Amino acid sequence: KQPQSEIGTRLCRSGLLAAEHSNESKSLSDEENLKLFGKCNNPNGHGHNYKVVVTVRGEIDPTSGMVINLTDLKAYMQEAIMEPLDHKNLDKDVPYFADVVSTTENVAVYIWENLQKRLPAGALYKVKVYETDQNIVVYKGEETTSE
Numbered sequence: 001k002q003p004q005s006e007i008g009t010r011l012c013r014s015g016l017l018a019a020e021h022s023n024e025s026k027s028l029s030d031e032e033n034l035k036l037f038g039k040c041n042n043p044n045g046h047g048h049n050y051k052v053v054v055t056v057r058g059e060i061d062p063t064s065g066m067v068i069n070l071t072d073l074k075a076y077m078q079e080a081i082m083e084p085l086d087h088k089n090l091d092k093d094v095p096y097f098a099d100v101v102s103t104t105e106n107v108a109v110y111i112w113e114n115l116q117k118r119l120p121a122g123a124l125y126k127v128k129v130y131e132t133d134q135n136i137v138v139y140k141g142e143e144t145t146s147e
Helices: 030-041 070-085 104-116
Strands: 009-021 046-058 124-130 134-138
Touching: 009 070, 046 070, 046 104, 070 104, 104 124, 104 134
Parallel strands: none
Antiparallel strands: 009 046, 046 124, 124 134
16 A cells, blocks of 8 residues: 555645745844854845745546646635735744744745645645755655554
């Protein structure tokens, strides 16, 4: 029997969002933050044009020929990603990041959690966030394996 993660077809949809942030951990001193995050700890913040790729999985519906209706996926991504994050200061405008450092890793987790609430159970497979062409984070949720 195949593991659940190997079942079905994958469908990806991408989107672009612009957001500002400053990497800073409240549990570190100003000096420690500067040493850890370097120029990304600019107190005035800095911006990124993030590319987000969402991958869903599932069986192809024999009637529609689709894993998920792209119109629905686009709407879910609009609600879960674009509305709360696009053209926002992550640290000041998004309550999630009040106590969570707004690294790209945590942005990917935030997107995953927001999408997970909207998509059919088990449909979300992967969230990939490109901070830059060189810095890319892939998050697949809390992966579990059955013994």
